Structures are given as C-alpha cells and as structure tokens.
Amino acid sequence: MSGFCGWIGHSISASENLRLVRQMAGPLSRFDGSHMEPLAGMESALAIAAGDGSRHLYQKDGLIVAICGRPNFLESQLAQLALSQGVAKTLADDWRTRGEKAFSSLAGAFSFCILNEDTDEAVLATDRMGTYPVAFQLSGRALVFGSAADAILMHPLIRPEIAPQSLYNYIYFHMVPGPGTIYREQARLLPGEYLIYRKGRVETRRYWEMRFLEGERRPFQELKEGFLGVLRSSVREAAGDQKVGTFLSGGTDSSTIAGILGEVTGQPARTYSIGFDASGYDEMAYARIAAKHFGTRHQEYYVTPDDIVAAIPQVAAIFDQPFGNSSAIPAFYCARMAKADGLNRMLGGDGGDELFGGNTRYAKQHLFSLYEQIPALLRKAVIEPVVLGIPGGAALPLMRKARSYVEQASIEMPARTETYNLLEHYGARAVFTQEFLETVDPGYPAELLSDIYHQSSAKSLINRMLAFDRKFTLADNDLPKVSKACELAGMDVAYPLISDEIVDFSLQLEPQLKLKGTKLRYFFKEALRGFLPDEIIGKQKHGFGLPFGVWLQHHKPLQALAFDSLNDLKSRHIINTRFIDKLLEQHLGEHAGYHGTMVWVLMMLEQWYRQRQGLI
Structure with a gap:
C-alpha cells in the first residue's frame, strides 16, 4: 500500500x-x-x-x-x-x-x-x-x-x-x-x-461528504443500464494495466467483480478463494458456483489452524495500531496466493453493502423502526405495560421475543446497533482493571457513534446507516483490513465498488431501492439478475469469517499462542485478570464462536504490543 x-x-x-x-x-x-x-x-x-x-x-x-x-x-x-x-x-x-x-x-x-x-x-x-x-x-x-x-x-x-x-x-x-x-x-x-x-x-x-438525493425517481431500466455502465468503467479503471486478480468469497460483490472483470478485459478473470475445514464457516461451494458461471481461472486455498498461528505475529506487525478483525488472516492468504501467481493487484469487493444496503443489520433496524411509528401514548400506556409487565412473561417463548423486541426498539439510534456489543455484554467493570477505568471515559464510544450518526442530513433510516457505515465499517475496519493484508503479501489493492462513479450513483438511488422492506440490496440484486447465478443472488451474507473459537478448542499450538498472549496481557494492568481467567476457563467452553471473538481481540492487542517492543 x-x-x-x-x-x-x-x-x-x-x-x-x-x-x-x-x-x-x-x-x-x-x-x-x-x-x-x-x-x-x-x-x-x-x-x-x-x-x-x-x-x-x-x-x-x-x-x-x-x-x-x-x-x-x-x-x-x-x-x-x-x-x-x-x-x-x-x-x-x-x-x-x-x-x-x-x-x-x-x-x-x-x-x-x-x-x-x-x-x-x-x-x-x-x-x-x-x-x-x-x-x-x-x-x-x-x-x-x-x-x-x-x-x-x-x-x-x-x-x-x-x-x-x-x-x-x-x-x-x-x-x-x-x-x-x-x-x-x-x-x-x-x-x-x-x-x-x-x-x-x-x-x-x-471537502466532500455524502449527500443523498432521496427524492430522485427514475425508471428501473434506465437505472439498470446506468449502473452496469458505471460498474464496468469502475472495474476497468481499477484493473488498469496491471496483472490483476480478484477475491472471490462467493458473495454478491466479489462474484460481480469477477464477472465484470472477465467482461471488460476479454479474458477469464483470475479469482482466489479461501476455505475452512470447519462446519458452518466454509463458503467455497458458492465461490465455485461463481467461478464456473463466469469461467474464471480459479485458485483455492484452505486455511489451517497452523496457518493462523504462523500469520498472527505478522498481521499484528503490519497494523500500526491494534486491530481485531480476524478476517485479515484469510485476506492475507488469499492475496499471497495471487502474489505467487505473479499478479500485482487485487480487486476487493468492499463497499457494496455500505452503498446499496446489504448488511443484515439494516433489515433488523428497519423492523425496530416500525415500533417508533406507533403513537407514543399507545406504546407507553398499553404495549409496554403488557409486554414488559406480565409476571413470568420471560418464561414464555412468544412473550420473551416480544419483550426483547420492545426493549431493543425502545433504544434510540445509533445506540440500538450496539445491543449485541461484546464489551457491553460482559460489562466494562468486569473486563477492565479499576485503575485503568479511572483513566478513561466509558461513555466516549456511544458519544462518537451518536456524533457520526447525526452528522448525516439523510432523512431515511437506511441512508443514515449507510453514511454511518462509510466511516465505522469501511474506513475504520474493512478497508484497512484488506489493504494491510495485501500489503503484507506485497500486493496492491483497489476497490472498484467504492469508485466515485458508483458512490455518486448510489447517492441518487431512492431509499426503498436499497432496502425494500427487509429485502437487502434490492436494486443491486435485481439489476444483476441474469448476470449473477441465482444461487449467489439468493444466498445469505457470510464472507471470510474465521473459525478461530472452534479451532481454539482442539488445536494445541493455537491454544498455546492465545493463552500465552492473554496471560502476558495481564501484566499490562489493562484487563482484569479474573476476567481473562474466566474467559479462558469457562466462557470458551460455553460458546466457542461467541467468546472466541474476545479472546482474539485481546490476543491481538498483546501481539501488537510485542511487535512494537523497543518502540513504545
């Protein structure tokens, strides 16, 4: 980079x-x-x-x-x-x-x-x-x-x-x-x-900010032709005159880029996919469907727990500050595979969800927003006393779901997006040492989220969330994840789905074409129907999720690296030692996938510190 x-x-x-x-x-x-x-x-x-x-x-x-x-x-x-x-x-x-x-x-x-x-x-x-x-x-x-x-x-x-x-x-x-x-x-x-x-x-x-033209109305066919045009020019420009390939997860974005790349270059696209030998994590079948459909020159690699152990120190070193998105590991192995093939640029599919409404939380927040449309008097005087006040209601499955819905829907945006936040789940006082907590403002993350969310002038919920995710999901998370993973592999990267042309196009789409009820990416998928395989259009979003928590249960070298890292982290007086012990000895056994995320986040913090020994 x-x-x-x-x-x-x-x-x-x-x-x-x-x-x-x-x-x-x-x-x-x-x-x-x-x-x-x-x-x-x-x-x-x-x-x-x-x-x-x-x-x-x-x-x-x-x-x-x-x-x-x-x-x-x-x-x-x-x-x-x-x-x-x-x-x-x-x-x-x-x-x-x-x-x-x-x-x-x-x-x-x-x-x-x-x-x-x-x-x-x-x-x-x-x-x-x-x-x-x-x-x-x-x-x-x-x-x-x-x-x-x-x-x-x-x-x-x-x-x-x-x-x-x-x-x-x-x-x-x-x-x-x-x-x-x-x-x-x-x-x-x-x-x-x-x-x-x-x-x-x-x-x-x-010098620039997202300004949504939410009142624009244009015929679907006209929009489709315009979209395909900017899609082709964006992929063509991103590829340039380089030896180029593309990530292929089998999702809508990566499959689209693979297909368009072959179209604009006139030769089969070079595509690269990562798989995992772990139930519920492997998406290789969809990548193969896309590769076959577009006739790409396809390469696959199955990442192993040993690969994770080898890559963790390298990934910690490439980031100039702590970074806890574990998908950087498969992105690195994917880029390294392309580098070994003699390529020098990869095309990343990041940004499509954040421009066209593809993240599952958009549909979830839409459902919660419907509760806000009920008159306040009816909510406060009738619904909430009934749903929240019935003795023993939490024991009834239907009432439990209703209570959860009302409780979450009653939280204002954007705080509602953090109801599943891991730190909030554990509680700051349980996670951090008291001496550390005295040096910080635990309310700052919520203030930052609110400040960014309310900066947007968009009127629709979906566009406010898209503007919000431009920063938190793309600039802070997904783009550095892929860019740094590629840099570690000695590979350049470009992101055709966030070209200025495509961004401008997305800003002019009416909100319901991004999220139609709970249908994600409605326009994007309909515009590409017939170009993408039906299986890709209909699949659930997944990506390169890493089965770290699952592998951590059985792979001894991975256990040793993680446990050693967290035990060393204790000496930095940031994280409560009792929390670390409980996380490793109890929580992991309860739900490896869920609690494994916090193990990863803490492990990468300690690994980041180690890579900067003598510098900080």
Whole structure:
C-alpha cells in the first residue's frame, strides 16, 4: 500500500533532514518493498513509498507535493494537464491558483501532501472513502505526519505515549476508530477531510461528504443500464494495466467483480478463494458456483489452524495500531496466493453493502423502526405495560421475543446497533482493571457513534446507516483490513465498488431501492439478475469469517499462542485478570464462536504490543 511521511516546522540541516525522512519512511515499505523517494527542504521533508503508477512527486520554488494512489481530476482541462505534465504538478498549480477549492476537483483513491516552506503552510488530505489513511501530530510548531503511525514515531519530536481511551475504544469496537489513534496527541483524517497547517496551527475541514438525493425517481431500466455502465468503467479503471486478480468469497460483490472483470478485459478473470475445514464457516461451494458461471481461472486455498498461528505475529506487525478483525488472516492468504501467481493487484469487493444496503443489520433496524411509528401514548400506556409487565412473561417463548423486541426498539439510534456489543455484554467493570477505568471515559464510544450518526442530513433510516457505515465499517475496519493484508503479501489493492462513479450513483438511488422492506440490496440484486447465478443472488451474507473459537478448542499450538498472549496481557494492568481467567476457563467452553471473538481481540492487542517492543 502506498504511503508518505514527513514534517514541516522543524529544522536540523538539509542533509540531516534527508537522512531522517529516509529513516521515517522505512516502516512504509518494510513489507511490500515499494520504491521510496525522499525530498527535503530547510524546515521540511517528505518521503513517499509506493509502486509505479501510485507515486506522484513534484518540487519547485519551495513547494513540495506528494500524492499516493490513483487520483484523477473531475474537470476535463485539469485531467488533460495531468496526462501531459503529471498529477502532482497539476495539483500544485491548481492549489496555487484556487487554494482549497482545488480539492473538490480531485477524485479517485488517494492521499496527498502539500508543503510550502515559503509561506509556512502544509495541506494533508485523504480520499472521499478514506482508502488511503493519513495521521498527524503537532509538536510545538512542527507538524509531523505519515500514512502510518509507525513512521511518525521515528521523528525525534514525537514521544510514543499510548492513549488509554484508545485502548478502551479498541476493546469496544475491535479497532481504534478515527479520528483517534492509539497514541496520545495523534489523530488521523476522516474520509473526505483535509488538514490545513499554517505557522504552527492546524485545522481540519471537509471537502466532500455524502449527500443523498432521496427524492430522485427514475425508471428501473434506465437505472439498470446506468449502473452496469458505471460498474464496468469502475472495474476497468481499477484493473488498469496491471496483472490483476480478484477475491472471490462467493458473495454478491466479489462474484460481480469477477464477472465484470472477465467482461471488460476479454479474458477469464483470475479469482482466489479461501476455505475452512470447519462446519458452518466454509463458503467455497458458492465461490465455485461463481467461478464456473463466469469461467474464471480459479485458485483455492484452505486455511489451517497452523496457518493462523504462523500469520498472527505478522498481521499484528503490519497494523500500526491494534486491530481485531480476524478476517485479515484469510485476506492475507488469499492475496499471497495471487502474489505467487505473479499478479500485482487485487480487486476487493468492499463497499457494496455500505452503498446499496446489504448488511443484515439494516433489515433488523428497519423492523425496530416500525415500533417508533406507533403513537407514543399507545406504546407507553398499553404495549409496554403488557409486554414488559406480565409476571413470568420471560418464561414464555412468544412473550420473551416480544419483550426483547420492545426493549431493543425502545433504544434510540445509533445506540440500538450496539445491543449485541461484546464489551457491553460482559460489562466494562468486569473486563477492565479499576485503575485503568479511572483513566478513561466509558461513555466516549456511544458519544462518537451518536456524533457520526447525526452528522448525516439523510432523512431515511437506511441512508443514515449507510453514511454511518462509510466511516465505522469501511474506513475504520474493512478497508484497512484488506489493504494491510495485501500489503503484507506485497500486493496492491483497489476497490472498484467504492469508485466515485458508483458512490455518486448510489447517492441518487431512492431509499426503498436499497432496502425494500427487509429485502437487502434490492436494486443491486435485481439489476444483476441474469448476470449473477441465482444461487449467489439468493444466498445469505457470510464472507471470510474465521473459525478461530472452534479451532481454539482442539488445536494445541493455537491454544498455546492465545493463552500465552492473554496471560502476558495481564501484566499490562489493562484487563482484569479474573476476567481473562474466566474467559479462558469457562466462557470458551460455553460458546466457542461467541467468546472466541474476545479472546482474539485481546490476543491481538498483546501481539501488537510485542511487535512494537523497543518502540513504545
């Protein structure tokens, strides 16, 4: 994955600046070996590490510009200039002419940095979906920044102090949600944001946000033709001129990309699938259906418990902060398989659910929202006293379901989405030590969820949830999961289903075409009916879920790694030792799949600490 790092507002000497920025850039290319180029001024320096085609640099008259990724310009005149003189110079000239207005003309997957020593200014930005992360920290009047926190920590002005609140957030979310990072005083940009630094002061602003046109009405056939058109152009652009393959889980998104890739390239797509020899987890049958239907050149690999043991330290090392999504492991093995085949780019299917309404919780929240439409007087005076007040009602199956429905439906959004949160289930006081809890605000995750949810101007529930998931599901979770897994395998990755074209198309779809009653992805599936196999359209959502808890019951090396990690974690005085003992000795035996998730989250926290020994 491409990245950059550097600073402004701190001077050593030109030669020392160059040496230091090279050192900072080391973590950016340590796994994929991407080419690194440094540039240095008297009070600033910048290094970019990226593959050919994803590395754009320009330096002239005190101005340094670096762009990572695959940006493009929406204005035709700028697009032509970019072809003739390069993307970085075009952005530099446009910035000199129009200032911050220049950012609205940029599209694609990218991050960029502009440094201007003459005016003591800097700009950092990430793309609309947050595909390319950017973190930063102000130290005195110096701004230190990078695509990964590991690069920022190499600067002598930065002291790596872990933020207790971020540790709490990690256990709550299983990742550290933006704009926070695992380190005190360090932050990162949210999707569609940019940062302006002027003479020691910083301010973040938005250059783009999701604006839903919920009143649009167009004939289905017209929508279908438009959608297939943007789908083809997005896959074609994502593939570029690279040796490309695609993940194939057998779900709607990956199957669509596999089929379209073969169509736009005129040759069978290279597809890669991961299976598990564990009941209820293996989806290989659907991947094979898609591969056969589209005639792909298909490769499969069954991940074993031994593979998990081997990959855990590597996966912990590639992430610059604790990350607890276990699907990073199968994504890594899938990308590694493609790398061994000689490919250099994978296409990920992430984003389709979050643009077109495919997550099962959308249907569930729709059902809960129906309760809100009942007059409040009827709810409070009749329904709730009957459902919640009948003695012994919890013992009756039908009444128990009604009580659960009313209790959950009575919770306001977005708190209602967290009723199954693992940390909430156990209770913070049971999980954390008392001394740790005294250093954090347990209410912060709920406040963050509420803030992001209510930022959207969407009127419909489905669109508010989609805007919400753009951050929490995509930018904070799924995109870093796949991007980092690919980086570990030395593989580039692109996400055609979150191209600007497809995002714009989705924003114009009326809400009921995304979620029709409880029918998920209604338009997406109907538009692709006849193109995708019926079995794929009708299947339940699954993905590359890892049977970690199941394997943990019987595989001794996996047990040893997990138990050893959690026992070492006790000494950090974050997690209550009694909770760890109960989790391992009792809860795992009660429900391995459910409680195995918390074992994974805690294990990966300790593994992350181990990989940074001597650094933090």
